[in-house]
Amino acid sequence: MTLGNTGRMLTKMLAALMLLVAVPHVAMAQEAAPNPPVSAVTEATPPAAAAAPSATAAAPGAEAATYTPLGPEWIKGQPTDGGVWLQKQYSPIGTEGLWMNDWILMPVMAAISILVLVLLLWVVVRYNRRRNPVPAKTSHNTLIEVIWTVIPALILLAIAVPSIRLLTRQYESPPENALTVKVTGYQWYWGYTYPDNGGFEVISNMLPDEEAVKRGEPAQLAVDNRMVVPVGEWIRIQTTGADVIHSFAVPSLWFKLDAVPGRLNEHKLFVKEPGIYYGQCSELCGARHGYMPIAIEAVPRAQFEQWIRSQGGTLKGEEEATPPAAAPLQEPESAVPGAPGAGAPPTGTPAAANEA
Numbered sequence: 511m512t513l514g515n516t517g518r519m520l521t522k523m524l525a526a527l528m529l530l531v532a533v534p535h536v537a538m539a540q541e542a543a544p545n546p547p548v549s550a551v552t553e554a555t556p557p558a559a560a561a562a563p564s565a566t567a568a569a570p571g572a573e574a575a576t577y578t579p580l581g582p583e584w585i586k587g588q589p590t591d592g593g594v595w596l597q598k599q600y601s602p603i604g605t606e607g608l609w610m611n612d613w614i615l616m617p618v619m620a621a622i623s624i625l626v627l628v629l630l631l632w633v634v635v636r637y638n639r640r641r642n643p644v645p646a647k648t649s650h651n652t653l654i655e656v657i658w659t660v661i662p663a664l665i666l667l668a669i670a671v672p673s674i675r676l677l678t679r680q681y682e683s684p685p686e687n688a689l690t691v692k693v694t695g696y697q698w699y700w701g702y703t704y705p706d707n708g709g710f711e712v713i714s715n716m717l718p719d720e721e722a723v724k725r726g727e728p729a730q731l732a733v734d735n736r737m738v739v740p741v742g743e744w745i746r747i748q749t750t751g752a753d754v755i756h757s758f759a760v761p762s763l764w765f766k767l768d769a770v771p772g773r774l775n776e777h778k779l780f781v782k783e784p785g786i787y788y789g790q791c792s793e794l795c796g797a798r799h800g801y802m803p804i805a806i807e808a809v810p811r812a813q814f815e816q817w818i819r820s821q822g823g824t825l826k827g828e829e830e831a832t833p834p835a836a837a838p839l840q841e842p843e844s845a846v847p848g849a850p851g852a853g854a855p856p857t858g859t860p861a862a863a864n865e866a
Contacts, residue, residue: 689704
């Protein structure tokens, strides 16, 4: 082996050694920037901060550790043992929908059911064979026919007015300045992308039952990474499916929207109070359909911005303040000798080109 070959071999071995030393540090830096460790994301709120979510804005260069997720004491939207009624609502549309269910639909259904039962019992008692051995032969009664036609029509009209109003409100488009969150359903977990804040994606998987109970959260509903949104603002939720049809549903926020592959569905969401709200996939999507919980963490705007920075994202104001540098303009190529962009004339030999 010549001395030159030996030197090249030593150089390659040194470069490989430096690469082995550098790669773990690069990997650790990449993991720390966009996705903080699970312990940092799921750490419960300390007792001193349990009174209210932090509203202190973080500096643009704040570290990931400045954001503290909400603890289990902030859980508000979740199913309860033995519950048979709708969950308490924490959105304007949900409040209206719950009011319509409690004060219009249920009273009307109860009244009609009681009326039909009373009429049925009255007919059984009054017109049985023992008390009425000779049945009447009346076949038509104009007054009764008018009553049982007009009254149901008025009842349907009374239900239709608030029902149509609720439906139209649910399908209104979100405001232009609403925060956009793209929800992608996978088999079997969720992905939350924030296109307005750098386009990063947060992957959310269900926690094991023992880990959820250890953290004080409900089993089969707790997740490792929640979908964090600002409270008191309209949010544009866009859903799609990566493989099969899923459904993004959070009962306490009156929200349910299918996630269909190849289609982008859109709906608006508004959370009135800070807290943690649970939901589940509501479309049969495969063997682990029952293991796709949804956890939404609603926090004040300042705390939401801290979370965005902890995930390596950006804010709209920061993006506008530091626009990317524009690429230098390039003159168009031309076939006319001497024209701008045509370049220097060809030379005969490389030596001549070097001299030039």
